[in-house]
Amino acid sequence: MKQLGFDGMPRRLYACTPTRLATWLDCPRRYRMTYLDRPPPPKGPPWAHNSLGASVHNALAGWWRLPRRERSVTAAGDLLDNGWISDGFADDVQSAAHRRECRRMVEEYVARLDPAVEPLGVERTVATRTDLIAVSGRIDRLDARPAADGGPGDLVVVDYKTGRHVLTADDARGSLALALYALAAERVMRRPCRRVELHHLPSRTVLAFEHTPESLERQLGRAEDIAGECAAADEQYGRDASEATMSFPPRPGPGCGWCDFRAHCPEGAAAARVRRPWDGLAELPESDQQSLAASA
Numbered sequence: 001m002k003q004l005g006f007d008g009m010p011r012r013l014y015a016c017t018p019t020r021l022a023t024w025l026d027c028p029r030r031y032r033m034t035y036l037d038r039p040p041p042p043k044g045p046p047w048a049h050n051s052l053g054a055s056v057h058n059a060l061a062g063w064w065r066l067p068r069r070e071r072s073v074t075a076a077g078d079l080l081d082n083g084w085i086s087d088g089f090a091d092d093v094q095s096a097a098h099r100r101e102c103r104r105m106v107e108e109y110v111a112r113l114d115p116a117v118e119p120l121g122v123e124r125t126v127a128t129r130t131d132l133i134a135v136s137g138r139i140d141r142l143d144a145r146p147a148a149d150g151g152p153g154d155l156v157v158v159d160y161k162t163g164r165h166v167l168t169a170d171d172a173r174g175s176l177a178l179a180l181y182a183l184a185a186e187r188v189m190r191r192p193c194r195r196v197e198l199h200h201l202p203s204r205t206v207l208a209f210e211h212t213p214e215s216l217e218r219q220l221g222r223a224e225d226i227a228g229e230c231a232a233a234d235e236q237y238g239r240d241a242s243e244a245t246m247s248f249p250p251r252p253g254p255g256c257g258w259c260d261f262r263a264h265c266p267e268g269a270a271a272a273r274v275r276r277p278w279d280g281l282a283e284l285p286e287s288d289q290q291s292l293a294a295s296a
Contacts, residue, residue, distance in 0.1 A: 013134040014227045018177035021226045026255070028233065029268075032248040033261045036237050043260040048088030049280035052098055053162045055085045056201065057140065059106050060160060064122045064141070071115035077103040088277040097284055105162075105201050120144050120155065126184035130220065133227045139181050144191075155193035157181045161200045164282035172198045172209040179219035182211060202282060 024031045033041050059080040063071055080103045089095035120142045127136035141158035157178055161167060172178060178196035186193040194216075198207040211219075233247040252271035258280065262268050 013129055014132065014231045015134045015136075016223075016227055016230065017135065018137050018180050018223075021176065021223060021230070024226060024230050024233075027251045027259070027268075028248040029250040029265060030259060030261055031230070032233075032237065033264065036234065036241075041261055041264040044263060045277045046087040047258075047280055048090075048095075048098075048278040049163070051085040051087045051089070052102060052281065055080060055083055055099075056102055056106060056162050057160055058083050060109070060140075061123045063110060064119060068115055068118075071110070073107045073111050076110040077107045080106045090276075090278045094278060098281060101284055102162075108204065109199070109201050119158075120189065126181060126188050128180075128184040128187045130224060132224045135180055135184065135223060135227075137177065137181055137184065139185065142185055142189075145195075152191065154195065155182075155185050155189060155191050157185060157193065157196045159196070159198050161198050162202065163200075164202065164280070166203060167198055167200050167205070167207050169207050169209060172196055172207045176219055176223060178209075179211060179216055180223060183216050183220060 020031075020035060023034055059076060062079045062083065063076045066075060081099065084095075084099045084102075086092070086095040089098070121139060122141055123138055124142050125136060125138045126142075127134065129135070139157055140160045143156040143158055145153045145156050147153040159175075159178060159181075175196065175198075178198075182193040182196055194211045196209055196211065199205075200207065233244070236247045237244040250265055250267040252265075252267040254272050256262055256265070256268035257272035257275040259265065259268055262272075262274065
């Protein structure tokens with residue numbers, strides 16, 4: 001059944017990404033500052049852990065784009081070195097130490113891959129829609145794992161993770177983004193996509209979950225519910241931004257220390273201490289820590 005607007009016409013689909021929906025759940029005020037305020041409030045300085053993550057993702061994407069004969073372990077490390085993003089680090093010494101560690105991490109990861117097994121997509125954008133939302137997103141890697149009988153098999157969504165926190169299978173099971181990627185990939189490629197995987201490079205672990213059609217539909221319904229809240233708040237903001245602040249309350253907590261807009265949110269500033277741009281980095285191996293100490 002079509003959703004009707006006030007004028008009797010079909011309501012426009014709410015266009016979103018998993019990141020946009022997650023931002024609303026995390027903090028409506030941050031959502032407003034990110035997606036609605038124009039011009040947006042100035043952000044704080046760049047985060048070193050984001051620079052690290054982007055460097056690793058770019059290196060892995062670049063490795064798969066190389067001709068097969070050039071997909072060596074060393075090539076992956078060279079891509080990491082050549083594309084290293086140094087924004088947010090305390091100094092060049094800290095940046096270099098983490099670059100060395102990330103090169104080792106990337107090389108260890110690709111050493112376990114078969115360079116001849118071509119993914120169906122790398123940094124591939126997929127999209128799908130329902131009667132309520134139009135959702136799109138970019139998948140780090142989309143694999144096609146052959147079936148046991150030699151058939152084409154199902155699709156697998158692969159998401160790289162570089163954070164310091166240890167993940168569990170529940171992170172894969174509960175991820176709204178991975179579920180939406182799987183649904184969109186299935187509809188775009190016209191092949192079943194049930195398995196989602198988090199590849200956590202620091203711990204060299206793969207956390208996987210096998211969805212069912214029912215679990216994917218539940219996640220899609222969850223996305224539609226969140227999008228409905230976003231759409232209502234967006235509409236209120238569009239009518240009168242100055243009167244819409246109640247639609248975007250802050251959700252202060254420890255995470256406010258990491259918010260790009262902490263300086264513009266009194267509640268967030270009071271809820272958590274300010275974080276240095278490099279505070280999100282994982283601890284380095286002892287040898288690199290000694291090198292840092294010697295350079296201090």
